[in-house]
Amino acid sequence: MLQEIDLTARCGHQRLRTALRDGFFFVRNTVPESLLDDAYQLLEAFFALSEQDRRDCRVPGSNGQSGYTPPLVETAEKSDAADWKELFHWGVCLPAGHPLALRYPSRYPQPLMPDHLVPGIGAVLTELHTRMLRFQHEVAAAIGDALGAHPGYFAEMLEDGPVVNRATWYPPMEQAPSERHIWAVEHQDFDLITALPRATAAGLQVQVEGGEWLSVDAPAGHAVMNVGMVLERLTGGLARAAVHRVVAAPGQRGGRLSIVQFCHPTPWTVLTPLLVQREQEAARFPALTADDLFQRTMYRINRLESRQVK
Numbered sequence: 001m002l003q004e005i006d007l008t009a010r011c012g013h014q015r016l017r018t019a020l021r022d023g024f025f026f027v028r029n030t031v032p033e034s035l036l037d038d039a040y041q042l043l044e045a046f047f048a049l050s051e052q053d054r055r056d057c058r059v060p061g062s063n064g065q066s067g068y069t070p071p072l073v074e075t076a077e078k079s080d081a082a083d084w085k086e087l088f089h090w091g092v093c094l095p096a097g098h099p100l101a102l103r104y105p106s107r108y109p110q111p112l113m114p115d116h117l118v119p120g121i122g123a124v125l126t127e128l129h130t131r132m133l134r135f136q137h138e139v140a141a142a143i144g145d146a147l148g149a150h151p152g153y154f155a156e157m158l159e160d161g162p163v164v165n166r167a168t169w170y171p172p173m174e175q176a177p178s179e180r181h182i183w184a185v186e187h188q189d190f191d192l193i194t195a196l197p198r199a200t201a202a203g204l205q206v207q208v209e210g211g212e213w214l215s216v217d218a219p220a221g222h223a224v225m226n227v228g229m230v231l232e233r234l235t236g237g238l239a240r241a242a243v244h245r246v247v248a249a250p251g252q253r254g255g256r257l258s259i260v261q262f263c264h265p266t267p268w269t270v271l272t273p274l275l276v277q278r279e280q281e282a283a284r285f286p287a288l289t290a291d292d293l294f295q296r297t298m299y300r301i302n303r304l305e306s307r308q309v310k
């Protein structure tokens, strides 16, 4: 069911369009496995720090898009129980005076690299960001090609986009405050595409037609790609924003650490459809900016600081 897409294959357009309809597929990852191993090792050390040290790594004003977010904050739209997970986010800065950073400061926060607590973490995570981003741009270009878009279409939309990397520590389920909490309640991502390289344990599931859940942990050397809401809107629903969740299997011991990268278009992009499936479906998604979609979803999942209970 989980399709492997070979981005180098000629005539792969139909396969990729079918995979976009499913909302997820996997591809060979160009990010070195050793870099991923190094990142996991350093992030494991970060999440093992004292609670106070981790809390000192919060970045006010970033809505949790940079630095640390404690457990039980993010709450999926479909649940009133917060996810049993804690987060660390990072990206890279734009040059001083860049109009995107001036206009959308909370989308381009200063990265906080806790090198004073975990020596060497900054260089590794920054390198991982760069390599994953290059990989995602290749995937986006292949998607554009399969959709018949101009080669520059996604490239322009993604240039200087507020791409954010997220490391998630899912603590062991036996430590969860109640049975109402799971690792991550079903949701859709609200970016263009998300890259999910292998995690340290099983748990990622995607909903397939008929409502069943399929385990989709990426094999070594590969990354699962998820379609986000931006791509769904741009394609008039041809690409489906994958509904996915993270759950521990009954009796699964230990925690889980994952790294994902959310590939967001520039916030000023207006999400007008690139494709319209059928004329009568043209009005399914009203045009709004990528930042409007981002802020609206962040509000709904309790990620805006203005909404959070202090």
Ligand SMILES: O=C(O)CCC(=O)C(=O)O
Residues within 6 Å of the ligand: 166, 168, 184, 189, 196, 199, 204, 244, 245, 246, 258, 259, 260
């Ligand atoms: O941890 C994972 O494998 C997936 C995380 C995820 O879906 C998310 O953070 O949006």
Ligand SMILES: [Fe+2]
Residues within 6 Å of the ligand: 187, 188, 189, 244
């Ligand atoms: Fe997700």
